[in-house]
Amino acid sequence: MNTNINNTALPDEAALEKLANELFRQADTGNGIPGQEVVAQQAIPPSVAGSGQSPAGILHGNNINIDNPQTGFPDKNLQDINSSSIAGDSLFSPALRLKEYLPYEADPAHLFNLQAILSLIPVDNGMGLQLPGTVDHALEDVPAYYFLESKPALVSSWGFDAYAVKKDFPILSEHVNGKPLVWLDNAATTQKPQQVIDRISHYYQHENSNIHRAAHELAARATDAYEDARKKVQTFINAGSPNEIVFVRGTTEGINLVAKSWGEQYLQPGDEIIITHLEHHANIVPWQQLADKKGLKLRVVPVDDDGQVLLDEYAKLLNSKTKLVAFTQVSNALGTITPAHTIIELAHQAGAKVLLDGAQSVSHMRTDVRSLNADWFVFSGHKVFGPTGIGVLYGKEDLLNQTAPWQGGGNMIKDVTFEHTEYHNAPTRFEAGTGNIADAVGLGAAIDYVNKLGIDNIALYEHYLLEYATRLLRQVPGLQLIGTAKEKASVLSFTLQGYSNDQVGQALNKEGIAVRTGHHCAQPILRRFGLESTVRPSLAFYNTCADVDLLVATLLQLRAAKR
Template sequence: MIKKDFPILRETVNGKPLVWFDNAATTQKPQSVIDRIAYFYEHENSNIHRAAHELAARASDAYEAAREKVKTFLNASSVNEIVFVRGATEGINLVAQSWGDHNLVAGDEIIVSNLEHHANIVPWKRLADKKGLKLRVIPVDDDGQILLDEYSKLLNSKTRLVAFTQVSNALGTVTPAKEIVKMAHAVGAKVLIDGAQSVSHMKVDVQDLNPDWLVFSGHKLFGPTGIGALYGKEELLNEMEPYQAGGNMIQDVTFEEIKYHKAPNRFEAGTGNIADAIGLGAAIDYVTKLGIDAIGQYEHQLLDYATKLLKEIPGVRLIGTAKNKASVLSFNLQGYTNDQVGQALNREGVAVRTGHHCAQPILRRMGVETTVRPSLAFYNTTEDVDTFIKTLWELKKVRF
């Protein structure tokens, strides 16, 4: 049973077995990832790329092997297209500062969708305010689905960048990513995809999708926190200005001139998060062994099971009812605040997220400020869902 691979899932909360339904916030880690990080510190710990001794070679080999695993996982053309960052947020900020700040001028337009996480809104809004850019928003329908006809109306010769999520963290909506990219490129715009919520649920092939950049976070892919990756087309990365400056990203330094490395090193200044990059590689190994298509199929069945049962509870309003969804269920329960629902679930060992999920614009579009958000992963079971549903029914019996 897959649950046995995740030691934290043997924990109890309030005397009850832990049911981890907060996967959109962060996923739990299999023993193989934990062991790989421990092995690094026990046998390989060294800085990388900078010494002739044995441990430096071991650490450098392991770090670059992890980059190769990310490249294969995303089907990138080259390891030079994979930059290690702290996570999706840093990846977006890197593009905003390294490309956006140096290439966009007053009057240029950036398009984002109404579904975005704050991490894919705030960097662009800050840049727009700084440089006199126009930020435009792709609307969604009442189910939380992108309106492609409205998107097409936003695109014009001033559109320089389209930045959007492949899967909404607040609603679970799967966006028509390939079509959005193609439409943006048709007017000469660059495209960034936020893949933080998609890479753990579905195959993400950057050669097929054809974005200019794609970002994701390791901790949402059963890997460590504080590590993620930015994919970027190699030629484009090499045209971009360095994001940070220091060691590891330079070819030569004099007081008169600095020569930078090409990608990816030009964007990896200083000592990186070596151990957790290697841990991310181990997480990709684990997911690859299970099979991302099998994961997606199982999670879809579990989502359908949970959705059907949730809809049967009187007073539940499901927020986000797109036809194509990943494993997120946002809802409100009549008669209770979202925090009260979350606390009741916690008493039964069920961990869910309550709040605005760093996605206030889309929740307000749906007419709410906050939701309860259970989010599923492949180690969850129908029994976990039953515990969750049973608790909600008991809440209804108390009030009505």
């Protein structure tokens, strides 16, 4: 038996080769035509980890506690459908077929049915592990997962067909190196549904004009489309008014806008800004620049070995000099979901403003800026299935109107003389010049698409897909997951012993699998773990278990080549 870095028992080389071959087969058949009869003869190894912790790196077993999905418990090799113990350490028990556990789309309809999955997950009723069997999970019995503000309606009859969704994205039919594209680089950018592509094309064909100022028909069409997109964003993130939605190029520009407008205007020498160790460079560099320019102090909240923010240490940093707390809701490098409500509340108690970076959260979980109560919230359109070059800065309306513009020019003025300029209120005061009208309209179409699927449905599906991927990745000898927080979104950073990260990325690319390798514009947090880079697969709702199977099978083959 081999042992990985967590001292987890791993199968021998022959069993690993068998698993790799089986996963390749599942990946091939899983991408077939709906209705094709596919039966998975092999099982997920019972030694997989990360059960109910969404998933953490702590090794608990396969079992999810439905009453408290943030905890897990040892699997004892699981139990079969009759609750009889599975004997021995068999890697491939017939009672544990791939299609029976978690969202495996190799069933005839390729349908992920939440109720069916929940009914197959072992639970502890105090008398040992039992399979609920045909128990009908009523709405009130469905766990309130950390990534949901509330339980989704009609959850007991809900289904999610990832294969049907994938057909909405033309680029996912591409072939790379003669293999079907498997897009696992979603944390860098997401792909675009045909609905978004068509909406942008329609704009240029039928509406193209500058907005707000002209009296002709196309100007009216373009203005209506642009402002309608603003209202869609407002509703999507539950802002109080469309006046709180400022269109920018993306998250980076939104953060820089706050730093170079509000920060320049209100922060004074000796004031302090708090960020966390998890931050993207875009939420570090602008504050460093401002601190150097104005004599401010930048303070950093540490994280633990799982990549979780240390709230006790954060509380110690807060003081009367703290004027701003800027942090990410989801780490782009580790996938850690931060305790945003708590961080924001503590900051406000100290009298500080808060900027929340939602670039990696907005496509994975419901965003409610009024519930979060951040003063600013920023995200990029291309991370939420919209175009590149468009993003959003949300700001509380009074705060925006009290902040001087950071750029001057047309559209943002009420009146100009050579002696004085009077500015519009938000959002126009921050949208100088001709904006990215077409891509704002495209972002509105992307939000329509996400709303059609349902953000809570997306969150649930991705949660189970992340569980599935983490359990299989833990079977790869020498693979070390980086970022094992209890609460995570769909990021799976890792290193593989015996290979550079670039070598892994290139090998995956030969199979058509796109992942990110490098420092992910988050060097400080990787260096916290003694690394300069990782391999980073990242998931979206159009990914399937067949995509994950191909990823893991390729990694197992790489390891087999080193023996």
